[in-house]
Amino acid sequence: MNYKSSLQILNLPEDSLILVVDDTTTNLEIVFNILTNFGFKVATENDGARAIKQAENRLPDLILLDVMMPGLDGFETCQRLKENLATCDIPVIFMTANSDTDSKVKGLNIGAVDYITKPFHEEELLARIKTHLQLRNLTKTLEKRVAERTAALSRVLKDLQESQLQLVQTEKMSALGQLVAGVAHEINNPVGFIHGNLGHASVYFQDMINLIDLYQQHYPNPVPEIQEEIAAIDLKYMLSDLPNLISSMKEGVQRIRNISTSLRTFSRADSDRKVYCNIHDGIDSTIMILKHRLKASEDRPEIQIIRDYDNFPDLECFIGQLNQVFMNLLANAIDALEESNIGRTYIEIEANPNQILIQTTLAENNNHILIRIKDNGVGMSADVQQKIFEYLFTTKPVGQGTGLGLSIARQIVVEKHEGTLEVNSALGKGSEFIIKLPITSLY
Ligand SMILES: Nc1ncnc2c1ncn2[C@@H]1O[C@H](COP(=O)(O)OP(=O)(O)OP(=O)(O)O)[C@@H](O)[C@H]1O
Ligand SMILES: [Mg+2]
Structure with a gap:
């Protein structure tokens, strides 16, 4: 036979745990019996401090709390439970003497959800507990749904x-x-x-x-x-x-x-699928296009480009997009060098010349290549490094930077080519960007 427990009928979890706190053993026994007969799991404590510890160790779904107790009384216990992040959401129901209106009001004021009067009426006790457990359950479900929705929206x-x-x-x-x-x-x-x-x-x-x-x-x-x-x-x-x-x-x-x-x-x-291309031709063509920015001017000698290319096979890639990555990284390096020249004379720059090192190597596993683009420009603080791949993050004045270059580069390397793009930098020391790309595409 398909038997449904009282808790299933109420749509409450089978393992709903109720913590009962009372310094009078007889009261504890009465409540314990009523609740366990109904199907709840019950834990008991006879003082406030121990109740708080117990609640922290094993979160109950609801707490029944006596007001008058030696040591920590019910109010103090409730207050501490409400101040603690782990236990603040557990609904607390006070157990008070029928005539004690002040206690009822005070209890509700410090965060209790309800009160039950002594001597207990079984029906009333169960009715109130059921209501608050259902409320708690609904709140939890709702919170979970809100969290799921928020996550879904963030993804979108x-x-x-x-x-x-x-x-x-x-x-x-x-x-x-x-x-x-x-x-x-x-x-x-x-x-x-x-x-x-x-x-x-x-x-x-x-x-x-x-x-x-x-x-x-x-x-x-x-x-x-x-x-x-x-x-x-x-x-x-x-x-x-x-x-x-x-x-x-x-x-x-x-x-x-x-x-x-x-x-x-x-x-x-770019074709709509990857094709085998020579990465070095891509880098060289990008340097050629940026040549006008590298040339010597009245203020500084030519920016030196040092190429250190390894031998490796053609790469299966979208070369047009990778050229855009090289373009963004090299343009940033030139910007960083220009910035480092501010306040330096031609002679000073000549003595410690602007350099961009472009190094390619085959990674140890022979399945990947590494492309390092390293400049001796202004460098970045740790704080800036944290944000550089963010959409629209820029430290450049309006009109000079849109903050798109690196987020586009990251997307092309990571999402389009299953590679990685990392940065090493120190303020005043220059920056190094390392692109790691698989030789053969996984997809
Ligand atoms: N080589 C580098 N040296 C120092 N800082 C850098 C370097 N490359 C990037 N940055 C920092 O990262 C920020 C973001 O770079 P990103 O290329 O995304 O945008 P941007 O260059 O500011 O604008 P644009 O959209 O025109 O490229 C820059 O504003 C700069 O602060
Ligand atoms: Mg840029």
């Missing part, structure tokens, strides 16, 4: 912030990517034909030089007008300088072609 908020970040990142990337790809494309065509024609031009010039040589061999004494022209244009120097001119033009064009290739590598449209 976090998801929302992350998708906002993703949107910003995609927008930033696609706007920048499109611009860069467009510029690279526009440069590429004219540079392409200068490069092609320079080849022909150098052959033509060589032919012409040969022809002039031939003329000079066969007609060593031309008419005076030609001799004057040869002297005026300094033909000898011109002929010796022309090859240099052509080769420096070739060199210049080659540099523009490299820049244009870097721009295209950097802005390479």
